[in-house]
Amino acid sequence: MPKELNYWLTTVQMPTAPAQPLPESADVAIIGAGFTGLTAALSLAKRGAKVVVLESETIGWGASSRNGGMVLPGLKLGVNKLISMYGRELTSRMYAASVETIGVVERIVQEEGIGCDFARTGHLEVACKQSHFDDFARQVEVIAREFNHQRRVVPRDQLRGEIGSDIYYGGIVDEISVGLNPAGYVAGLGIAAMRAGAQICEHTRLQNVQRESRDAAPGFKLTTSRGSFWARNVLVGTSGYTGTATPALRKKIIPIGSFIITTEVLPEALARELSPRNRQIYDSKNYLYYYRLTPDNRMLFGGRAAFFPETDQTIRKSAEILRLGMIDVYPQLRDTKVEYVWGGTLDFCFDIMPHAGQIDGVYFAVGYAGHGVAMATYQGQKMAEWIAEGKTDNPFTEIPFPGAPLGLYNGKPWFLPFAGAYYKVLDWVS
Secondary structure, three states, X not given: OOEEOOHHHHOOOOOOOOOOOOOOEEEEEEEOOOHHHHHHHXXXXXXXXXXXXEOOOOOOOOHHHHOOOEEOOXXXXXXXXXXXXXXXXXXXXXXXXXXXHHHHHHHHHHHHOOOOOOEOOXXXXXXXXXXXXXXXXXXXXXXXXXXXXXXXXXXXXXXXXXXXXXXXXXEEEEOOOEEOOHHHHHHXXXXXXXXXXXXXXXXXXXXXXXXOOEOOEOOEEEEEOOEEEEEEEEEEOOHXXXXXXXXXXXXXXXXXXXXXXXXXXXXXXHHHHHOOOXXXXXXXXXXXXXXXXXXXXXXXXXXXXXXXXXXXXXXXXXXXXXXXXXXXXXXXXXXXXXXEEEEEEEEEEOOOOOEEEEEOOEEEEEXXXXXXXXXXXXXXXXXXXXXXXXXXXXXXXXXXXXOOHHHOOOOOXXXXXXXXXXXXXXXXXX
């Protein structure tokens, strides 16, 4: 049985924030010490703001240290769908922003000297059906024409140069994507934010936020498990871990479990056979698999094996589902030992889009739908800009943020088993 342990955390010493009392007041209170919160904290502290980050667990405890470490451009929905929903101009700006996210991550890694095995390996999306591959060609053409971004179609007979598997119908390569160690990245963000002057309060759970003026200045009283304080502005970046303290936001987010297994270290020749160009790889299903080589040549293989967030039961069940999925893609790994399995919770909004803005005066950025390393970093920086300067060019603040149909949702996703079954059927028929 593999260890129920996040492999990335075995490679990194996570920072610990020094124990300090809560301040009387702050310019900005940030909820969540993950990619969104720490990037915002770093950016605001460098501008001279007094920043307090509240984290109910420890730095990077949530999805930020548990993901596959893929830094990807693009959005979850296809480009034609996006254009039909939002029009050409706004879609073009959102797509350009998604491409810009990669450079934002790279710049922070370089400026702050973050050791996280950052490597521009490019990504490969593989087609599970002929119809999916036919759609790839149309998408690549639209992306080149409308957004001036180049992707390359790989026909089935050339796919062996990209992946050591014969089950797919072709693929698309985007050369700008990056692989990194997400725990190393979020650890580095935490260290950089503290170095810039932000105060991070670990094991401090937000219980309530309410508007309260102080000395005629509008702001918020934040009640936490360690006492209360006042802040002029509040930014929520809790994604799939959004809790009851921000109920209006929680009702717009669906927390979905994602699970990962990691094999033992592979021989160099086998690793090169499986992924000749060391791409970040994912498939074209709704109920998708994503996989890559780690920097030390393990196969990391993840997916929505169980839709529910992680528990001992869902982790164990997911380990077996993912191992069978991995062997389906790579029969070469049939006798390879799986050493680690873990789960995390990511966040989808009802329209499968990222969202940023304000609810009841509180700033937020959420809804990364599996593109969180890049998009959360970008949104953290954009939200800091907005808070500090009163304006920002962030196209994701301009799209409608829908809630549940008929309002039949309070933040507890009772419908996930039905959604999982629906997407499996969709993958079967599409």
